[in-house]
Amino acid sequence: MVRRLSERERIEILIMIDYGYRARTQLEFCRLFNNKYPNREPITRSTVSKIAQKFLKVGHARDQPRRLQENPHLPTRQVAANNGIVQSSVLKYLKLYKWHPYKVVLVQELNEDDLDL
Structure with missing residues (x-):
């Protein structure tokens, strides 16, 4: 079973991808995040994309x-x-x-x- 990302992890994702500047590609970010958290299931580019889209849409990283x-x-x-x-x-x-x-x-x-x- 896939463990869901916590709100804190989602916020960290938004910070790590330098959200306002888009300085990193999603693939680069996935590598950074997965290296930082080697004990959790790796995240994918689609996960990063969904979190960024959700932040744009609703203005926060909490679960609906x-x-x-x-x-x-x-x-x-x-x-x-x-x-x-x-x-x-x-x-x-x-x-x-x-x-x-x-x-x-x-x-x-x-x-x-x-x-x-």
Whole structure:
């Protein structure tokens, strides 16, 4: 599982790439960052690009709140996996909005021989 960058790491990325001057290429920056943090999963140029674009768009490096998928037929485990959160968080959101997870269980089957009422 990929560990997300902390807000501090994102701010450091913006500082290290000399954001206002664009003095370094994204590839040069990736090498610098990955050498500075050898124990974390290496970042890519697309990560740097996304952080810079996000900073331009919203003016900060914090995570935006995630939106859960709006498919009522998915199990809570699948919703958690699709959104990168744990199942207990999905259940907390459901409880917060007073929604109830349920599983449809068919216990009887209709046959051709059944009476039409």
